[in-house]
Amino acid sequence: MPTFYAGDELGQTKRIRWTSPDQSLVETIFEREGAKSAMQVMDLRSGMLLTGFADGNASLFSLQDSESGKPTLIQEWKESRLRSQHRYIRATINEKGAYTCTSSGHVRFVPLAKNIGETEETIPSQVTSIPTRLCDFRLSPSGNSFAYGGEEVDLSVWDVDTAFTARGSPAETTVAGQKRKSKSSDLLPGELWRAKNVPNDFLNLRQPVHITSLLYLRETTSGSNHLATGTYSGSVRSYDTRAGKRPVTDWKSLAQKGGIKLMEKGHREHELFIADMGSELAAVDLRNGRKLYTYKGLSGSISAIALTSSRLLASTSLDRLLRIHTTTDLPLKDGGAVEEKGQILDQTFLKSIPTVICWDGEVNSGDDLVSQRRDDGEADDDIWTNMPAIEEGSDLETTGKHSKRRKASHVPGSDQ
């Protein structure tokens, strides 16, 4: 019975409680007054909900201890540097506070307020500037570093503390058209690592850099970060900051139509979900870059996906439907085919276009499909044990051609 929180183009926040097929309870828990502004980013962590809107406003809510079921507003602020052609690309909550990033490279860190109702004036938020034309921004799982990538902006990993303290003012602009020489000494203050472009193609032409989505695969304490990026041309590349600047793997043509719009890491090892600009949602094996299965029955582009710990996946798409999918285990052998493919369990009509979705993080007892599968396994074992064993020499042992061959080779009088 997972619960999801979704935001839509009208700026509403909805809570969807999915209990079983055909039974999902959708309720709008928060609606902004005044002009409707689309929700562009959302993050949910330990009962705190962070939302960012197209007009630059961002709000932090608490979802706990609400009698009416409505969220209580803790803080809200406005990203004044955000201009009309740019948008929020990521919002993340940490124990320390909330981070928001826009496509124009304006990152803001808002520390968590101790009391409800404190505004920007009482708690100063820290801001920094990173390059513009960004498409995705992620905070590492530990919160020590962040990474970004965009249109002609290659993957870059920064240290959080240095980023906010070293640069209170934005860096000097480069003249448009001049490319930055990718020397290690050319890292911006706060930047830990920057990726290098893939080698030229077979015509010796430079491959354009356009990262549309990225995520942290793994972060180790020794400082080695494993990241994956999805590009505009439909390839998925994985990087190791310790191993070098070029991508470790480059899997091409994983997207069917357009580029890779979304990427989310699955709970299983080596599992990755990608959504392309068409209506495809697929599970990818990170060991070999093969698509394990795609979900059938999707008619619109996916706008957001959310994973639960109980092997369920919720996706929202531009055709105004929220779908709950099952996810299946990866093959044990690297390169093998998956036994079962993921299915769509249910679809719910949300009356407006949903743009973001998050899982609320609460694991309920009835959720765990893994335990259910274990029961099924036991039932299977029963079937095998109850099956009659076939003895040697009996009629049932051989079939078809083999039996004929046996008969042909059967020499009368020589059998025992």
Place this chain on the structure above:
Amino acid sequence: MPPRKRFEASAIKNKEKREQVVRARKKEKGQEKLKRRLEIAKAEKNDPEAKKARLEKNVPRTLDNMREFNPTMITADPQASSSKSATTDENKDRGPDPESLLDISLDPFSSSLSPPTTSLIDPFKPPKVLLTTSPRATKVSYEFCEELLSVIPGAEFVRRGKGMRNVEVGRIAGWAAGRGYGCVIVVNEDRKVVDALTLIHLPSGPSAYFKLTSIVPSSKISSHARPTPHNPELILNNFVTRLGHSVGRMFQTLFPLMPHFQGRQVVTLHNQRDFLFFRRHRYAFRSTEKAALQEIGPRFTLKLKWLKKGLPAVRNLGEAPPGVMFDEGGESEEDEGVEDAAKDGRDSVEKGETGEEDRDEDEEMDDGEDREEKEEERKKKAKKVVRPPKDDEYEWMWKPELETTRRTFFL
């Protein structure tokens, strides 16, 4: 003696005899049915109630009335939107869901369909529509375009450029949006047959691609009426789902808000099983109850294949990569806008006019005005730069796997 079982006529090996037996049996069966029907007709002749009851009971099951439940249907009875709940009388007249209505009222078409009362839009003025063909079109396309020009008031036809002057549809849409057009229609031709139509709502609106079949020009319709330039009335039938509403509203934006009732012209888009039937008639009331229709034409059928969220994408893979930049002030915006307007003017070669020529023409026309005013006008024009997106997002696309049964429909 045990009862004689009926023997199968197919067991008779002799063809002539077998055919004879089958024919006799079929005739007998037909006569029995006729006898039964005549008895019922005789009984119902004096009892109209019985006839009514029989008709009510024997409703034939068709693909239309056995339609599979689509959760996106916007119905007047919201309780029926879950396939399992039964409709009750108290819920029937509640009307469609208010949130769905709000969503519809805030879609990209609302600015042209329900403009604020303070705006100075003339409801009789037709919206500007740019009509063009696919590249290297032939006479068939031009003839169809001529028909479309008579259907849509406010439509302007422009030929597609040849060779280097052939510009992508996404760029054409961006250019047209900057010039105040409401919609772009691209008629696609394949091997001397017009087969598709792309409707692109401007400035940033959805693009729809329809497959065109069964085109009958008005000259081929016997005793067809003559069209007049009056604004037609619009009838949109059977658009049930949210997608259907979007498509219906898209067609609504092609026509002016207020029709000329004097013209007595009506354009009908009837949706049945996801096929949109386009008809244009002239009506004349013979009495207060009855109206006679005379078809003007053209007549064609549309089927929606996909609906994209924005303008068609333009993937400019060959452009020079800009350097890593930082976003600081607000001034660079307008300069960018002016620069790009000039660049677009040079690039938009569909009409064969360059930006410089445009400016020259303007200067000729504005001989008496001040230079400052010209500069402001240029800046205003320059600010209306509409860029097509880099990638397409689909609100809906048809895939064969979506049609799980023959009773599944999406509009």
